[in-house]
Amino acid sequence: MYSMLKRVMDIGLSLMMLPVLIPLGIGIWIIVRLVDGCDPIFKQKRVGYFGKEFTMYKFRTITTSTQESAQETLTKTGNFLRRFRLDEIPQIINVLRGELSLVGPRPLWVGEYTILNEHIPNHHIRSIAKPGITGWAQLNFKAPPNYKTKNGNPNLVEKASFDGAFTRFSYDVWYIKNHSIALDIEILVKTGLRMFIKDSHVI
Numbered sequence: 001m002y003s004m005l006k007r008v009m010d011i012g013l014s015l016m017m018l019p020v021l022i023p024l025g026i027g028i029w030i031i032v033r034l035v036d037g038c039d040p041i042f043k044q045k046r047v048g049y050f051g052k053e054f055t056m057y058k059f060r061t062i063t064t065s066t067q068e069s070a071q072e073t074l075t076k077t078g079n080f081l082r083r084f085r086l087d088e089i090p091q092i093i094n095v096l097r098g099e100l101s102l103v104g105p106r107p108l109w110v111g112e113y114t115i116l117n118e119h120i121p122n123h124h125i126r127s128i129a130k131p132g133i134t135g136w137a138q139l140n141f142k143a144p145p146n147y148k149t150k151n152g153n154p155n156l157v158e159k160a161s162f163d164g165a166f167t168r169f170s171y172d173v174w175y176i177k178n179h180s181i182a183l184d185i186e187i188l189v190k191t192g193l194r195m196f197i198k199d200s201h202v203i
Contacts, residue, residue: 005181006130010102013188014095025089028059028081036060036075041090046107049130054099056107057090084195091133103184104132105172116169119162126172129179134191136183137171 032040042060045053061078074082081087094100100107105126108116116123141164175183 002179002181006101006103006184007098009181009184010095013102014092017092021089021092024086028077028086028089032059032075032077032081035077036063038063038075045110046131047110047113047127048099048107049127051124051127053110054094054107056100057093059087059090061087085191088133095133101130101132103135103187104130105135105175106138106168107131116162116165120166120169123169126169126176129172129176134187135172136175136187137168139187139190139194140171141168 029040032038038060040060042058043055044058046056048054059081061075061081063073063075078087091100095102
């Protein structure tokens with residue numbers, strides 16, 4: 001019942017938001033195109049439900065060719081889009097296609113998922129829940145960790161950089177063990193409030 005109700009909630013809320021998100025998204029697309037002079041849509045392979053890969057969409061906020069790079073340079077509009085989570089708007093497409101839920105563990109890019117599976121025991125279990133645009137970890141952890149790697153070699157990642165990933169993983173495991181429609185609604189409401197609270201205020 002939970003899975004069915006969750007899917008109904010995902011589709012219902014997504015369709016309700018479309019009249020607002022479509023014109024807003026078009027406006028952001030035009031602004032990014034004119035101000036930053038780049039392709040406004042960023043596409044990246046992520047690991048989804050039970051390890052299945054899918055292409056996730058976001059508005060582009062960095063100038064590097066891959067957003068998994070530890071050396072990110074924000075575009076002129078990037079800070080504003082990230083501050084109010086507006087870069088996440090295109091992911092509503094992933095929700096309607098069933099690749100994402102509104103609430104769930106954040107989908108990791110393929111390289112990061114592989115690296116963390118090598119260094120965090122049982123890390124792969126986070127994929128037993130459908131990933132989401134927002135989640136318990138996003139509310140309770142300030143930002144995703146950065147990793148210093150050389151050519152994507154997991155053996156060349158600084159060990160200290162896994163501390164943040166392990167903390168995020170612990171929040172994802174808690175969500176998986178305690179998931180419910182009531183918890184999903186709570187996370188959605190708090191995420192809306194977080195749009196007006198800086199990450200530095202999260203403990």
